[in-house]
Amino acid sequence: MADFMSDIIARAAETPRRIGLSEVESPDVLRLAQRIVETEIGVPVLVGDAAASRAVAAEAGVSTEGFEYVDNADEAVVSAIVERYTAAYDDFSQKACTRRAKDNLLCAMLLLKLGDVDGVASGKECPTGDVVAAAMGIVGLAEGVASPSSLGIAEIPGFEGPQGEFLGLADCAITVQPGVEELAGIAIASADTAATLLGWEPRVALLSFSTMGSAQHESLETVRAAVERVHELRPDLKCDGELQLDAAIMPAVAEHKVKRPSEVAGRANILIFPNLHAGNIGVKLVQIFGHANAYGPVLQGFAKPVCDFSRSAPVDEMLGNVAMLVVRAAAQEAGE
Structure with missing residues (x-):
């Protein structure tokens, strides 16, 4: 710390x-x-x-x-x-x-x-x-951003990812139930914050309980559409989804679950939660059971x-x- x-x-x-x-x-x-x-x-x-x-x-x-x-x-x-x-x-x-x-x-x-x-x-x-x-x-708000959000930076002992023990987590503090535009804006703002603040090359994963169509539910359409919206607005960003957490950060799981090329799967350094319920629970799980240090959250957008x-x-x-x-x-x- x-x-x-x-x-x-x-x-x-x-x-x-x-x-x-x-x-x-x-x-x-x-x-x-x-x-x-x-x-x-x-x-x-x-x-x-x-x-x-x-x-x-x-x-x-x-x-x-x-x-x-x-x-x-x-x-x-x-x-x-x-x-x-x-x-x-x-x-x-x-x-x-x-x-x-x-x-x-x-x-x-x-x-x-x-x-x-x-x-x-x-x-x-x-x-x-x-x-x-x-x-x-x-x-x-900044141009192209539909809602404010926050990025937390977790330092997780024993985790080995593209940035070592660090992961970006968003949104864990502001937007309760983002729609397509809001979720895409959170992903873009988080990528820009991480690049500016930490010097990372962002690899942004939009999380859900499904990986690339492995499940079907109307709520998944928001995540999928948000990924497409990020690609439209910022084709320069490495962003993919929908991805389960293990498929986002574990290369072996990504190799098994993701059947197409992805610059993000298994190598994500920024995780975008589908709503504030998941984000708040997720960051507290990482802190309590993963003994992570959490920095921020950084207000953005x-x-x-x-x-x-x-x-x-x-x-x-x-x-x-x-x-x-x-x-x-x-x-x-x-x-x-």
Whole structure:
């Protein structure tokens, strides 16, 4: 675990970025901001009441040196944001934009859309649903993506795959029952996230209880159609399905079950679950019985990078999430 995160933090330090933090009165978020400065992975931009935040920092023994504040408790600051945003975009009236600019999380998303920050990290004090809704309502989705999703990265002791002990797992946190377009978008976003963040050549398997027509059920049509949709949208990606888990990751099983050539079967490094039921159960099985370390989940599919913390996450885990956000933001800016 330490080696994985150390590598990500080192990469982030090569391309530091401005990261918006909205939970400015959380002692752990303030400790995180201090660690961002210390590791030189970026500039923490704290969006909220600056005086209240500094008071909490002083009480927690956190140095605010290197922090930037966007004090949306200041009417002049809010007015300036609203003026710039409504001049650039017409999705909110001045009144509606003002209301959003006074909310820390929504204000951070406004700043992300304006380009004042390169990514937003939140979720320590609020539910994932609030972070996703804020990003959806302001930042929006990337072109060609039908819904947001998440990619988890599992490090599984003893597993031997194309990336050693690592596997990408999606979606395990966001989309409950994806349709064809959503499932295809999850596959594409997961491939792009893994390539950007980890440098992998993605081999994406869409999972089910059937391998290449070995069973028949109406639910399988969604998986099959999603594979075809990925091929239409991104013919450059190695993507196949429907595949049972063993046929996706075990070469000997794939050789027996898959009767046609496949660049993915038996060699998949990214597994796409058919729905959130399977995804949530699957990742917990890997963690509990496979003793896997799980990193993320990395929110994906938005037009600009957004990160969600687990509310139970320690500061070191939050720092790793921000480092991944920095790497993704730098890659997006570079057009990778």
